Amino acid sequence: MKKIKYIFWLILFTGTLVVHGQQKKWTLEACVDYAIKNNISVQQSLLDQSQAEVDESQAKSNFLPNLNANGSFNINTGANINPASNQFENTTFRSASGGLSSGINIFSGLQNWKTLQRARLNQMAASYKLDKMKDDIALLVANSFLQILANKEQLKVARAQNEITKENLKNTKELVNSGVVPEGDLLEIQATDATQQQQIIQAENALFISKLGLAQTLQLDDYNSFDIVDVDYGLIPDTILDENPQVIADKAKTVVNDVKIADSNLELAQKDLEISKSALYPTLSGFVSYNTRWSSTQANPFTGENISFIDQLYLFDGTAVGLRLNVPIFNNFQTSNNIKRSKINVERFKLQKKQAELDLESTVYQAYSDALNAKKVYDAALKTEEARRLAFNYAQDRYDVGLSNAFDFNQSRIQYDNAQSDVIRSKYDFIFKLKVLEFYFGIPILEE
Numbered sequence: 001m002k003k004i005k006y007i008f009w010l011i012l013f014t015g016t017l018v019v020h021g022q023q024k025k026w027t028l029e030a031c032v033d034y035a036i037k038n039n040i041s042v043q044q045s046l047l048d049q050s051q052a053e054v055d056e057s058q059a060k061s062n063f064l065p066n067l068n069a070n071g072s073f074n075i076n077t078g079a080n081i082n083p084a085s086n087q088f089e090n091t092t093f094r095s096a097s098g099g100l101s102s103g104i105n106i107f108s109g110l111q112n113w114k115t116l117q118r119a120r121l122n123q124m125a126a127s128y129k130l131d132k133m134k135d136d137i138a139l140l141v142a143n144s145f146l147q148i149l150a151n152k153e154q155l156k157v158a159r160a161q162n163e164i165t166k167e168n169l170k171n172t173k174e175l176v177n178s179g180v181v182p183e184g185d186l187l188e189i190q191a192t193d194a195t196q197q198q199q200i201i202q203a204e205n206a207l208f209i210s211k212l213g214l215a216q217t218l219q220l221d222d223y224n225s226f227d228i229v230d231v232d233y234g235l236i237p238d239t240i241l242d243e244n245p246q247v248i249a250d251k252a253k254t255v256v257n258d259v260k261i262a263d264s265n266l267e268l269a270q271k272d273l274e275i276s277k278s279a280l281y282p283t284l285s286g287f288v289s290y291n292t293r294w295s296s297t298q299a300n301p302f303t304g305e306n307i308s309f310i311d312q313l314y315l316f317d318g319t320a321v322g323l324r325l326n327v328p329i330f331n332n333f334q335t336s337n338n339i340k341r342s343k344i345n346v347e348r349f350k351l352q353k354k355q356a357e358l359d360l361e362s363t364v365y366q367a368y369s370d371a372l373n374a375k376k377v378y379d380a381a382l383k384t385e386e387a388r389r390l391a392f393n394y395a396q397d398r399y400d401v402g403l404s405n406a407f408d409f410n411q412s413r414i415q416y417d418n419a420q421s422d423v424i425r426s427k428y429d430f431i432f433k434l435k436v437l438e439f440y441f442g443i444p445i446l447e448e
Contacts, residue, residue, distance in 0.1 A: 025229045028145045032138050035218050039137055045130040052126040056119040062112045065104035072097050089297060099291030106286055106323075109278030118271040125264035132257035139439070143432055144214040148228055150428040151207040157420050158203045161413070162196040169193055172406070185406035192410045236431060238375060240438050245368040248441045249361045255442035262356035266349040273342035279335040282327045292317035364440050371437045374430040381422040388412075388419040 026034075036042055079090045105112060169189045175181040215226040240248075253259045294312045307315065328335065395412035398404035 024225070025227050027229050028142060031141050031145055031214065031218060031228070035137050035141050036134050038219050039133075042130070042133050042137065045126070045133045049123070049126040049130055052119070052123040056116070056123050059112070059116040059119040062105070062115060065102050067100065067102045069100050070098060091297065094296040095294065097291065097293040099289060101287065101289035103285055103287040106284040107281070108283040108285075109281030111275060111278040114271060114274050114278060118268060118275065121264060121267050121271060125261060125268060128257045128260045128264055132261060135257060135439075139436065141214065141217060142435070144210065144217060145228060146428045146432050148207065148210045148214060149231065150424055151203065151210050152230065153424045154421060155200070155203040155207055157417070157424065158196065158200045161417050161420075162193065162200060165189065165193050165196055165413075175402075180402060181406075188406035188410055192413070236434060238371075238434055240434065240441060240443070241368075241372055241375065243441065245365050246361075248368060248437065249364040251442055252360055252364050252440040253357060256360060256440060258360055259353070259356050262349070262353040266346070266353050269342070269345045269349040273339070273346055276335070276338040276342045279338065280328065282325060284326075285324045287320075287322055287324060289320045290317065291320075364437075367433065367437045367440060371430070371433040374426065374433045378423070378426040378430045381419070381426045385416075385419040385423045388416040392416040 073094070073096045075092070075094050076089075077092045079088050080093075081088055169186075172181065172186050172189050176183050176186045211226055211228075212223050214228075215223050220226055292313045293316045294309055297306070392412045392415075395404060395409050399406070399409040
């Protein structure tokens with residue numbers, strides 16, 4: 001998860017929360033960390049990783065010998081074999097037996113070793129899936145964070161524009177009262193003021209909706225007080241666009257978790273094939289056991305007295321040590337069919353890996369095209385804004401000296417306002433798409 005800690009250069013803020021007055025303001029780093037810790041999908045992936053760790057522990061334990069104890073107690077009536085004397089006795093007697101046994105797998109086609117290898121591969125696959133989940137959440141949170149910042153700038157621009165309109169409205173009233181301009185110009189500016197008030201309300205609503213979306217992503221309940229730090233991000237270097245998209249795609253195959261997951265799934269399938277083939281080999285195991293027994297009617301043949309409980313345990317105990325060899329000959333084709341299934345799975349995951357690589361290439365090329373187009377849109381928006389600014393200043397000068405009417409002046413203002421909004425929108429869109437492309441290239445933006 002190292003990439004997520006520096007996935008965006010925006011995470012230059014330290015600390016988790018910034019307190020402004022009585023309101024807590026969240027940094028991007030705090031949002032990402034909180035989302036990762038509280039997201040249900042991440043928690044499920046953490047459980048999968050814990051399960052993989054348990055599986056690895058069990059695979060290691062399979063190399064150890066087992067140890068079992070057994071015991072029994074019986075009350076027998078009628079004709080029964082006395083376990084101590086091995087003779088039929090037509091009487092009621094009590095008997096007991098107990099023992100210890102241990103066994104160890106000596107050879108089974110290296111099944112235990114291959115199972116351990118598979119458990120380790122599965123643990124790595126679970127780690128890749130967890131990292132991918134965190135990557136996806138970080139991208140989602142960062143996009144939502146940038147959208148809030150863009151909406152904040154849009155609201156600032158809308159309010160600033162309305163302040164200018166109110167100033168013009170005041171000046172126009174004076175000109176109308178002095179008879180310099182007709183009353184229609186005043187009505188036109190009043191209409192513009194009302195329209196801008198509506199735009200401010202819409203901008204405030206858009207900002208609230210974007211905050212609400214991020215708060216819900218973080219699974220927070222207090223939507224009204226949720227806010228993020230106010231930071232004005234400048235543009236970042238776009239040198240990543242100088243790279244060939246195929247080079248970026250090739251690099252992405254080594255750093256992005258999608259392909260790593262596909263690789264690990266293929267390795268798991270190949271290891272399953274090896275495990276299924278191990279069933280073709282004979283198995284050899286060793287065992288050792290100790291047993292003893294007692295009977296309530298067991299008598300000493302020389303004295304006729306019953307033998308004590310402790311003495312019987314020593315007298316009738318015994319041990320066994322041996323090897324057990326099992327040779328598979330025929331098991332209703334279960335082993336051969338399992339091997340066939342494993343081979344099919346290997347081919348299936350080979351195709352899935354190829355598809356994952358193709359999907360990643362397509363995604364990278366699309367991300368490269370999106371970033372390149374976003375740069376062009378942003379550059380064009382800057383040129384348009386500059387041209388509209390000059391046009392608006394010219395219209396302002398003409399209007400101030402009475403050479404232009406309010407309608408033409410307001411049209412120039414609207415065009416300039418739209419140009420400013422386009423710059424804000426295209427700026428943050430360019431930043432996000434550029435950082436997504438850098439993510440695929442695996443560029444470490446913040447070192448730990």
